[in-house]
Amino acid sequence: MSLLTVDKLSVAFPGHVAVREASFSIESGETLALVGESGCGKSVTAFSVMRLLPSNARIASGRILLEGTDLLSLSEPEMREVRGAKVSLIQQEPMTSLNPVLSIGLQITEVIRRHEKLSRRAARARAVELLDLVRIPDAHRRLDDHPHNLSGGMRQRVMIAMAVACRPRLLIADEPTTALDVTTQAQVLDLLDDLRRRLGMAVLLITHDLGVVAQWADRIAVMYAGRIVEQGGIEPFFARPLHPYSRGLLGARVDVDADEHYSKNRLSEIPGSVGSAAGQAGCSFAPRCPVAEPACRRAVPPLVALPDERAVACPVTVVLAGGPHGAALR
Amino acid sequence: MALLSVRDLHTRYAVGKQQLRAVDGVSFEVGRGETVGLVGESGCGKSTLGKTILRLVPSAEGTIELDGADITHLGEGAMAPHRRRMQMIFQDPFGSLNPRQTIRTVLDTALKVHRLGNGAERERQLQEIVTRVGLPSDSLDRYPHEFSGGQRQRIGIARALVLHPALIVCDEPVSALDVSIQAQILNLLIDLKREFGLAYLFISHDLSVVRYFADRVLVMYFGRIVESASHATLWRDPRHPYTKALFAAVPSADPTHKRVAPPIKGELVTTEQVRGCRFHSRCPAATDRCRAEEPPLRSLGEGHHAACHYA
Numbered sequence A: 001m002s003l004l005t006v007d008k009l010s011v012a013f014p015g016h017v018a019v020r021e022a023s024f025s026i027e028s029g030e031t032l033a034l035v036g037e038s039g040c041g042k043s044v045t046a047f048s049v050m051r052l053l054p055s056n057a058r059i060a061s062g063r064i065l066l067e068g069t070d071l072l073s074l075s076e077p078e079m080r081e082v083r084g085a086k087v088s089l090i091q092q093e094p095m096t097s098l099n100p101v102l103s104i105g106l107q108i109t110e111v112i113r114r115h116e117k118l119s120r121r122a123a124r125a126r127a128v129e130l131l132d133l134v135r136i137p138d139a140h141r142r143l144d145d146h147p148h149n150l151s152g153g154m155r156q157r158v159m160i161a162m163a164v165a166c167r168p169r170l171l172i173a174d175e176p177t178t179a180l181d182v183t184t185q186a187q188v189l190d191l192l193d194d195l196r197r198r199l200g201m202a203v204l205l206i207t208h209d210l211g212v213v214a215q216w217a218d219r220i221a222v223m224y225a226g227r228i229v230e231q232g233g234i235e236p237f238f239a240r241p242l243h244p245y246s247r248g249l250l251g252a253r254v255d256v257d258a259d260e261h262y263s264k265n266r267l268s269e270i271p272g273s274v275g276s277a278a279g280q281a282g283c284s285f286a287p288r289c290p291v292a293e294p295a296c297r298r299a300v301p302p303l304v305a306l307p308d309e310r311a312v313a314c315p316v317t318v319v320l321a322g323g324p325h326g327a328a329l330r
Numbered sequence B: 001m002a003l004l005s006v007r008d009l010h011t012r013y014a015v016g017k018q019q020l021r022a023v024d025g026v027s028f029e030v031g032r033g034e035t036v037g038l039v040g041e042s043g044c045g046k047s048t049l050g051k052t053i054l055r056l057v058p059s060a061e062g063t064i065e066l067d068g069a070d071i072t073h074l075g076e077g078a079m080a081p082h083r084r085r086m087q088m089i090f091q092d093p094f095g096s097l098n099p100r101q102t103i104r105t106v107l108d109t110a111l112k113v114h115r116l117g118n119g120a121e122r123e124r125q126l127q128e129i130v131t132r133v134g135l136p137s138d139s140l141d142r143y144p145h146e147f148s149g150g151q152r153q154r155i156g157i158a159r160a161l162v163l164h165p166a167l168i169v170c171d172e173p174v175s176a177l178d179v180s181i182q183a184q185i186l187n188l189l190i191d192l193k194r195e196f197g198l199a200y201l202f203i204s205h206d207l208s209v210v211r212y213f214a215d216r217v218l219v220m221y222f223g224r225i226v227e228s229a230s231h232a233t234l235w236r237d238p239r240h241p242y243t244k245a246l247f248a249a250v251p252s253a254d255p256t257h258k259r260v261a262p263p264i265k266g267e268l269v270t271t272e273q274v275r276g277c278r279f280h281s282r283c284p285a286a287t288d289r290c291r292a293e294e295p296p297l298r299s300l301g302e303g304h305h306a307a308c309h310y311a
């Protein structure tokens, strides 16, 4: 049984659907990267798993199974037991999730005491251990610091310390390093990776940095307009992305090792925008897709399993890959 | 004469009883139509430097010249004509757009404040700018929340552009966007630069984007510039140990290309007073000389400068 199975999840806001029958799963101990166009529904998916959606959002259908239990069937008090203890979330901007007027020590002990009956003293000792765990130097002294005394990287470490305080089975990290420079980013992601191994957690890593995906994830799921359009292992994905959107994505990135410069070459774009498919039948990517066929506009293509534990939601690609048995992929 | 010339600029914040020297003696120039990249560790002072130049944050020492005119201490009235010439694009345009104002109000306010044109002329300019940045033509009467992340960034660009500035400070303009929208926005900025002769000060954590987009690059560490060179020179021959560490930490998008552990550890501690080189406590090549003596930014030829005793 997978640790987490998201099964045909649909989430709607008044007037539009943000997530459409999204299905994916995460095995225990692995890192799954979730990538996709800005606004395609990655954060809404994360908030659904945490059951922390904004009040105007409605889960229209689907199941979210964590170790076999459907989180969507739990009452709010039951869900409170799950949050932090079994699944935790860290967000892009730690400043908005940390309370600016409370010391970080107080904020960490509060999280611990929510799930475990510990004295104030014992909780404080645990907080020091946790700050050590995320490699904050001088943890004793740092406990009384307020968030604004810390650098961006340190704040993100504090967020991680709070998120792993109760040893969750799954950590959802929503753009955890987007605001950080590359050296700090590498330290934070190495730390997450180390904790994943030591605590046996799985990580759902939401990011748009394909370098981060290549270096820190085991598998990838690509989302487009609320649907998962491709899934697979990291190496086969980067060697040969299948879905036309995935191919466009890899083609649009600036390669740091290539000597490209604006004075010589233009970046390749995926023309158009995601909004162009609003209200149309069939594949949402069809209006922007270079290989679309008339059939693409008739029905939504299902996610078809291919060899190497890959899957893609594009009939044209499936045919090119040699059908579901994927002779051409071998 | 350079478009922008910054000399020995300092910006300090009061943090409790301490002074935080966010910008600590920075000098550089931006030529007309030139794109200067600015990179460095989170918290090293990049945004503060950008805001100080635009006079959004007061400077403590030093001078800022725009087209040869000293604007460092101009009052609001005298500053107004210069403000038009320098604009800023932020990482999160949403945070800086009023949710209750239509795009027309946002853009028209800028024109009105600077008394540019009568009603009909302004309307024509608004239509033109919206189309130019690639927004749908019916955008003017819509509200910010009705746009996607990429479109909101286009609104931010339109707002900066509507006053026809000579310099735009771009603070992480594409870092919240996925790569395909990044490519669209960067291509747009490049077209606009060619069309209007714009100069950019381009702040970004994404070194691959900076390498592609900038003519010249400044590397900042703890409030100071520690290396500057043309994009080609810097990537061919980085000389400061911090620049080398930065380059080594860029994650490769080839999963078979295994990364090495980051060459520097620890974090920037911004309230600390340092003697000697500000990088010495984290530098893999530090010597006694580095702990005692601060290295000046010195020329290595061909417009390449570095602040390291051993560069």
Ligand SMILES: Nc1ncnc2c1ncn2[C@@H]1O[C@H](COP(=O)(O)OP(=O)(O)OP(=O)(O)O)[C@@H](O)[C@H]1O
Pocket: A013, A018, A036, A037, A038, A039, A040, A041, A042, A043, A044, A045, A054, A056, B149, B176, B178
């Ligand atoms: N509170 C809300 N009210 C209405 N619509 C919302 C709300 N929050 C999100 N949405 C919409 O849901 C869709 C998915 O948003 P989501 O934040 O999940 O995107 P994302 O993939 O995380 O994008 P990004 O990469 O920009 O963070 C978007 O169209 C967005 O406008």
Ligand SMILES: Nc1ncnc2c1ncn2[C@@H]1O[C@H](COP(=O)(O)OP(=O)(O)OP(=O)(O)O)[C@@H](O)[C@H]1O
Pocket: A152, A179, A181, B013, B014, B015, B020, B022, B040, B041, B042, B043, B044, B045, B046, B047, B048, B049, B270
């Ligand atoms: N308004 C403020 N008051 C006090 N300190 C501030 C203020 N703004 C920034 N700082 C501090 O000044 C230093 C420089 O901040 P700045 O935002 O300029 O860094 P940056 O290089 O832009 O970082 P990032 O890459 O994370 O955006 C940091 O230590 C920051 O915490």
Ligand code: SF4
Pocket: A243, A244, A245, A283, A284, A285, A286, A287, A289, A290, A291, A292, A293, A296, A301, A313, A314, A315, A316, A317
């Ligand atoms: S299903 Fe058709 S339109 Fe959609 S991505 Fe595949 S080829 Fe393109």
Ligand SMILES: [Mg+2]
Pocket: A042, A043, A044, A174
């Ligand atoms: Mg998001």
Ligand SMILES: [Mg+2]
Pocket: B046, B047, B048, B171
């Ligand atoms: Mg900044």
